[in-house]
Amino acid sequence: QVQLVESGGGLVQAGGSLRLSCVVSGRTFDRYSMAWFRQTPGNERELVASISWSGGNTDYTDSVKGRFTISRDNAKNTVYLQMNSLKPEDTANYYCATESVPLYYVSSTERFDRGSWGHGTQVTVSS
Numbered sequence: 001q002v003q004l005v006e007s008g009g010g011l012v013q014a015g016g017s018l019r020l021s022c023v024v025s026g027r028t029f030d031r032y033s034m035a036w037f038r039q040t041p042g043n044e045r046e047l048v049a050s051i052s053w054s055g056g057n058t059d060y061t062d063s064v065k066g067r068f069t070i071s072r073d074n075a076k077n078t079v080y081l082q083m084n085s086l087k088p089e090d091t092a093n094y095y096c097a098t099e100s101v102p103l104y105y106v107s108s109t110e111r112f113d114r115g116s117w118g119h120g121t122q123v124t125v126s127s
Helices: 109-113
Strands: 003-007 010-013 018-025 034-039 046-051 058-060 068-073 078-083 092-098 121-126
Touching: 003 092, 018 034, 018 092, 018 121, 034 068, 034 078, 034 109, 046 068, 046 078, 046 109, 058 068, 078 092
Parallel strands: 010 121
Antiparallel strands: 003 018, 018 078, 034 046, 034 092, 046 058, 068 078, 092 121
């Protein structure tokens, strides 16, 4: 059974940085694309960033381009989200998700909805 465990969230002042981690078990990690989503109460999930199984392709939502970086370490079964220049509007619960089909990459919520998800880590940015 696939398990995803996020960590690294917390409280940070605006302009600060955090690095989120997501460790994946129960699957051949380096064959599956990964993504980070975020959600605030009463709102739909937002696809923040995604990365192909090899790490050769990445995509970002416009609001985080130039500030966030998604990466992966296939030797550690871990995907990261480096978040710099954080803003109060980045406050959310952040989730990682894995694609359900190996060696396949499409950056879309619909694709990752078919995969597995972690329980999330809270990021709070104070002004």
